[in-house]
Amino acid sequence: MRFNKGMKITSCIVAALLATSNLTAQKTDGSISPEMLKEFAESYKPTGAEKALKNVMLTTSVKTLAASQENKNKELNTYFSNTVNSKGITDQESSGRCWLFTGLNVMRAKMIAEQNLNGFEFSQVYNFFFDQLEKSNLFLQGIIDTRKKPFDDRTVEWLFSHPLSDGGTFTGVADLVAKYGVVPKEAMRETYGSNNTSAFNSVLKRKLREFGIELREASDSGKKEKELVAMKKEMLGTVYKMLASVYGVPPTSFTWAPKDSNGKYREKPQEYTPKSFYEKYVGLDFQNNYVMLMNDPSRPYWKSYEIAYDRHVHEGHNWLYVNLPIEDIKQMAIASIKDSVMMYFSCDVGKYLDSNRGLLDIKNYDYESLFGVEFKMDKRQRIMTRDSGSSHAMTLKSVDIDENGKTVKWQVENSWGASSGYKGTLIMTDEWFDEYMFRVVVDKKYVPAKVLKVLEEKATMLPAWDPMFMPEE
Numbered sequence: 001m002r003f004n005k006g007m008k009i010t011s012c013i014v015a016a017l018l019a020t021s022n023l024t025a026q027k028t029d030g031s032i033s034p035e036m037l038k039e040f041a042e043s044y045k046p047t048g049a050e051k052a053l054k055n056v057m058l059t060t061s062v063k064t065l066a067a068s069q070e071n072k073n074k075e076l077n078t079y080f081s082n083t084v085n086s087k088g089i090t091d092q093e094s095s096g097r098c099w100l101f102t103g104l105n106v107m108r109a110k111m112i113a114e115q116n117l118n119g120f121e122f123s124q125v126y127n128f129f130f131d132q133l134e135k136s137n138l139f140l141q142g143i144i145d146t147r148k149k150p151f152d153d154r155t156v157e158w159l160f161s162h163p164l165s166d167g168g169t170f171t172g173v174a175d176l177v178a179k180y181g182v183v184p185k186e187a188m189r190e191t192y193g194s195n196n197t198s199a200f201n202s203v204l205k206r207k208l209r210e211f212g213i214e215l216r217e218a219s220d221s222g223k224k225e226k227e228l229v230a231m232k233k234e235m236l237g238t239v240y241k242m243l244a245s246v247y248g249v250p251p252t253s254f255t256w257a258p259k260d261s262n263g264k265y266r267e268k269p270q271e272y273t274p275k276s277f278y279e280k281y282v283g284l285d286f287q288n289n290y291v292m293l294m295n296d297p298s299r300p301y302w303k304s305y306e307i308a309y310d311r312h313v314h315e316g317h318n319w320l321y322v323n324l325p326i327e328d329i330k331q332m333a334i335a336s337i338k339d340s341v342m343m344y345f346s347c348d349v350g351k352y353l354d355s356n357r358g359l360l361d362i363k364n365y366d367y368e369s370l371f372g373v374e375f376k377m378d379k380r381q382r383i384m385t386r387d388s389g390s391s392h393a394m395t396l397k398s399v400d401i402d403e404n405g406k407t408v409k410w411q412v413e414n415s416w417g418a419s420s421g422y423k424g425t426l427i428m429t430d431e432w433f434d435e436y437m438f439r440v441v442v443d444k445k446y447v448p449a450k451v452l453k454v455l456e457e458k459a460t461m462l463p464a465w466d467p468m469f470m471p472e473e
Helices: 005-030 034-043 048-057 062-066 069-073 098-115 124-145 154-161 170-180 198-220 225-247 274-281 326-338 367-371 379-384 430-436 449-454
Strands: 254-256 270-272 290-294 303-307 319-323 343-347 392-401 407-413 425-429 437-443 460-462
Touching: 048 062, 062 367, 098 124, 098 170, 098 274, 098 343, 098 392, 124 154, 124 170, 124 198, 124 225, 154 198, 170 274, 170 290, 170 319, 198 225, 270 274, 290 326, 290 449, 326 343, 326 392, 326 430, 326 437, 379 430, 407 430, 425 430, 430 437
Parallel strands: 290 319, 303 460
Antiparallel strands: 254 270, 290 437, 303 319, 343 392, 343 437, 392 407, 407 425
């Protein structure tokens, strides 16, 4: 159809009138009107006690006011019927490396027990160095793989939004130690940068994004994939230099031997590579002999799920888990603890945490009484609305079971230092465990055949940007 000038003007006026009409409708139907605001104000008639409380709330944290004094005054029950012995508490300082500390702490407990050590710690910065190098490679290769997609493609957007982070998951630990081994802490000690990752992480992400733009522009100018891969190699050399400047250069060999309680060697020190040290003193096959169990009631149970791009090493494994009812997970966790084997564990640690006592209990804070409103969402609804998700990894070490076989409480070894919580650990009620526990990684020997059978089926692939699966920090 052809338009003359008069028809164009008329159509513009009609369009403007329609737009105005839509705005008016939106204001009437969806906005807060003056009448509505007046109604709210008139309905708010606080009593004398409520006025006093309002005055206090204006100058005090609601968390402080909601704290249950009744719960605080109860003696903290630190008895556990079953526990895995551990020596020493690690400290991730101001970094998001809880996932790495947790995985290494699982190995550390095993080594201390088998070698009868008074204490021992693996070098976290050693594996973290390679984690950051591998994530940089994963990002740059992702840019190469998606170079033909538009910049506003969801995957491309996600890559540039998340070039790397200091957070991670159990699969990262599994792939990193399998590829690079481990070293004792004295072979590569923490640096200021590894204990305080935020500033350097921001700088490195900026450089990676710059490299990503360069790769896409090179592709647009006609460079082939082989040439882009060569560019990526040069870029990774720059990343290595930056990492070495902040975290130090990872050792390729070192000498070590166990010491007695007086600090004297029990045997002659021997030379090891990181991988030979891992094979001799750890020997765990995290990649094949362990299963990640998830309790996510927002998705069907008895199914396996995989998260795209959620890995640390390009040739490694995406995050893969079996979604199960909470009671089934508990039984496997209990079996592991009774056999003196610690587990990788993650949860929504910030919910109802009394950090001074080291207690996770949904009765710690009473927000309903404070505000006079009910909070009705269950675990499924909290996940669906992004109100709750796994935020922190720790090492599950203890369970308390009463004389009737009922689970009462649990305990995890944390990585926030020995002075945090209860002697460096957190104690959680069984009720809190049900509501805010998300993941446990268990040795296959504690996993029933019907659970392992689920892994034989093709996993449902979930997108990398699913908020439920952000790296734990």
